Amino acid sequence: MVWNELAGMIVIGIGVAFDFLGCLGLLRLPDVYNRLQAGTKCVTFGTCGILLGVFLMQGFTPTGIKALVGIPFVLLTSPVGAHALAKGAHIFGVKLTDKTVVDHYAEDRGNKLTL
């Protein structure tokens, strides 16, 4: 096996492992906000790992470069998506879990249904 393929396989393996942990987090964590934590961090890292692995395997070919260009797109869009989901959920009145320590956002926003 060629070295770049081996490296690519390892990186893809790490990526898949973190994607799996992200999914596990989605199942185990209590409320939508904590689930978004797992969803954004692990899944972004995992997906970037898979894309990087594809680049390592393919090298500077059209496929490899496209995978590499995909990484900044995932890094920029995933947090924005999480932010939109969390804000939407909060405005819509989705409760935080009972373990919650503090919620400055609700204090500042009152209970208005406004943007």
Add this chain to the structure above:
Amino acid sequence: MRKIVLILFAFILWVLLTWSFTLQSLTAGGVVALIIGLLFGNFVIEKAGPVFDLRRWFWALVYIPVFLWEMTKANFDVAYRVLHPKLPIDPGIVKVKTKLQSEMGIVFLANSITLTPGTFTVDLKGQYLYIHCIKVRSTGLAEASHEIVDRFEKLLIKIFD
């Protein structure tokens, strides 16, 4: 000036996505980049001046490894909490304040916070950000700002402000 920045950006993206250097492909990309840049340049780009400032690009290069390191730590942090049988979390939403002025800088700060250990941005109002923490350590505005925002702010101020 702002249009030129967007034309350059669109053209570089075209070259990366197609990765073919025939005259035909490059011409097509150039024409499309030109049209996009002329139409949307004034909407997308805030100020053109900083884009040609090489010091900012240098600090952006410094920022990338710092960010990647924080992101890797974030992943092991979440992985630890998810795999721990008792789920060690104390979640909450805290308010922090940033010194950054430019919109672009605040957007990058918010995205960086989202991808780093235990925190993500729920909303931002002006210079105040509402951060959901999976493990709340301090609730005061000043301490929380110091803890969450400072490590990126120092670099982002050099890049964007």
